[in-house]
Amino acid sequence: xxxxxxxxxxxxxxxxxxxxxxxxxxxxxxxxxxxxxxxxxxxxxxxxxxxxxxxxxxxxxxxxxxxxxxxxxxxxxxxxxxxxxxxxxxxxxxxxxxxxxxxxxxxxxxxxxxxxxxxxxxxxxxxxxxxxxxxxxxxxxxxxxxxxxxxxxxxxxxxxxxxxxxxxxxxxxxxxxxxxxxxxxxxxxxxxxxxxxxxxxxxxxxxxxxxxxxxxxxxxxxxxxxxxxxxxxxxxxxxxxxxxx
Amino acid sequence: xxxxxxxxxxxxxxxxxxxxxxxxxxxxxxxxxxxxxxxxxxxxxxxxxxxxxxxxxxxxxxxxxxxxxxxxxxxxxxxxxxxxxxxxxxxxxxxxxxxxxxxxxxxxxxxxxxxxxxxxxxxxxxxxxxxxxxxxxxxxxxxxxxxxxxxxxxxxxxxxxxxxxxxxxxxxxxxxxxxxxxxxxxxxxxxxxxxxxxxxx
Numbered sequence: 001x002x003x004x005x006x007x008x009x010x011x012x013x014x015x016x017x018x019x020x021x022x023x024x025x026x027x028x029x030x031x032x033x034x035x036x037x038x039x040x041x042x043x044x045x046x047x048x049x050x051x052x053x054x055x056x057x058x059x060x061x062x063x064x065x066x067x068x069x070x071x072x073x074x075x076x077x078x079x080x081x082x083x084x085x086x087x088x089x090x091x092x093x094x095x096x097x098x099x100x101x102x103x104x105x106x107x108x109x110x111x112x113x114x115x116x117x118x119x120x121x122x123x124x125x126x127x128x129x130x131x132x133x134x135x136x137x138x139x140x141x142x143x144x145x146x147x148x149x150x151x152x153x154x155x156x157x158x159x160x161x162x163x164x165x166x167x168x169x170x171x172x173x174x175x176x177x178x179x180x181x182x183x184x185x186x187x188x189x190x191x192x193x194x195x196x197x198x199x200x201x202x203x204x205x206x207x208x209x210x211x212x213x214x215x216x217x218x219x220x221x222x223x224x225x226x227x228x229x230x231x232x233x234x235x236x237x238x239x240x241x242x243x244x245x
Numbered sequence: 246x247x248x249x250x251x252x253x254x255x256x257x258x259x260x261x262x263x264x265x266x267x268x269x270x271x272x273x274x275x276x277x278x279x280x281x282x283x284x285x286x287x288x289x290x291x292x293x294x295x296x297x298x299x300x301x302x303x304x305x306x307x308x309x310x311x312x313x314x315x316x317x318x319x320x321x322x323x324x325x326x327x328x329x330x331x332x333x334x335x336x337x338x339x340x341x342x343x344x345x346x347x348x349x350x351x352x353x354x355x356x357x358x359x360x361x362x363x364x365x366x367x368x369x370x371x372x373x374x375x376x377x378x379x380x381x382x383x384x385x386x387x388x389x390x391x392x393x394x395x396x397x398x399x400x401x402x403x404x405x406x407x408x409x410x411x412x413x414x415x416x417x418x419x420x421x422x423x424x425x426x427x428x429x430x431x432x433x434x435x436x437x438x439x440x441x442x443x444x445x446x
Contacts, residue, residue, distance in 0.1 A: 079320060080320075081321070108422060130311075131314045131320075229298060229303065230303065
């Protein structure tokens with residue numbers, strides 16, 4: 001008798017087990033998310049370095065439920081160190097970015113940055129960026145361009161962008177100090193149509209003369225910086241136009 | 246003792262040893278004294294700058310490293326860093342990096358399942374070729390420090406197990422740069438940034 005009862009009970013348990021499991025899962029799911037809710041919702045998203053000419057800034061997106069009272073804390077370190085350093089200027093800030101140019105100035109070293117948020121007395125966990133090595137990842141800007149019209153030609157004066165670093169005397173160190181850069185000069189033959197670009201010069205000269213042009217016709221040029229070692233080009237410089245004499 | 250003294254007194258045998266066997270022994274081992282004596286360490290510890298100027302393999306190495314480093318959550322432990330050069334003269338740095346390549350290629354790159362990592366064969370081949378180019382690169386001076394630094398790196402990889410290998414792959418970009426800086430004639434300007442004039446303060 002007893003064994004029959006036990007067997008019946010067992011079959012009921014087995015039949016109902018999936019249901020029980022589902023209820024259990026739902027219940028724990030609800031309680032856990034209830035506890036974690038605010039942590040999770042204010043957690044910074046997409047923590048990453050943005051870098052142009054070694055100006056290195058940590059950026060992030062506010063959490064999914066970030067409200068006005070949310071503030072952020074930033075730390076950084078060199079990969080391999082065990083201690084994180086506080087970035088004092090970005091300790092309890094409202095902005096969603098933090099300039100770490102100084103802290104990441106050893107350009108061959110790999111760095112990490114991390115951010116946590118605080119809202120209504122609740123801290124999020126730290127969210128860490130991916131490893132960032134300035135020399136490998138910085139974007140190089142286009143050169144500054146000066147155009148002077150000449151006899152059936154245009155003379156260009158090109159200057160590489162500066163790094164944020166300065167010499168002892170105070171002058172800025174150009175990016176050419178850190179990379180072998182070259183310039184790509186494009187002539188826009190039809191003033192209105194950017195797509196009709198012709199590569200007219202590629203090299204390292206700072207002064208470039210484009211010859212064989214028609215006088216009294218307007219020409220525009222754009223220039224990009226090219227980084228052979230990484231096979232990367234900058235965005236184009238602003239368009240500069242002139243009329244050869 | 247007695248038997249040795251007896252043997253020493255036995256002069257014909259002694260003379261035979263001095264005149265025939267000793268020179269033969271010395272002839273058989275001509276290399277070690279030369280190496281230790283004259284060969285400057287830096288002489289064959291050089292790679293052509295050209296080897297590093299192909300953006301193709303450089304970018305593939307960087308891409309592979311980036312991918313692996315994304316799944317490396319451990320930001321405290323690092324394999325390729327200045328600690329490899331502790332108590333090592335600058336002229337011996339290329340030798341150190343040659344040994345590091347051998348370790349990473351043999352114990353990491355050739356032993357992981359390659360389908361997890363894109364380009365890993367290409368990068369391994371590239372590094373192996375450079376280490377072959379450096380086959381004549383010898384160390385000058387005392388080696389204990391180098392061996393100790395390399396041992397520590399190996400131990401770290403072993404301790405971390407699977408994630409140690411992943412970490413090593415995640416640092417191939419560092420390996421590439423360190424190798425370039427240590428072994429090419431005019432190191433790329435990554436090094437100059439470590440000089441004194443870069444900071445504002």
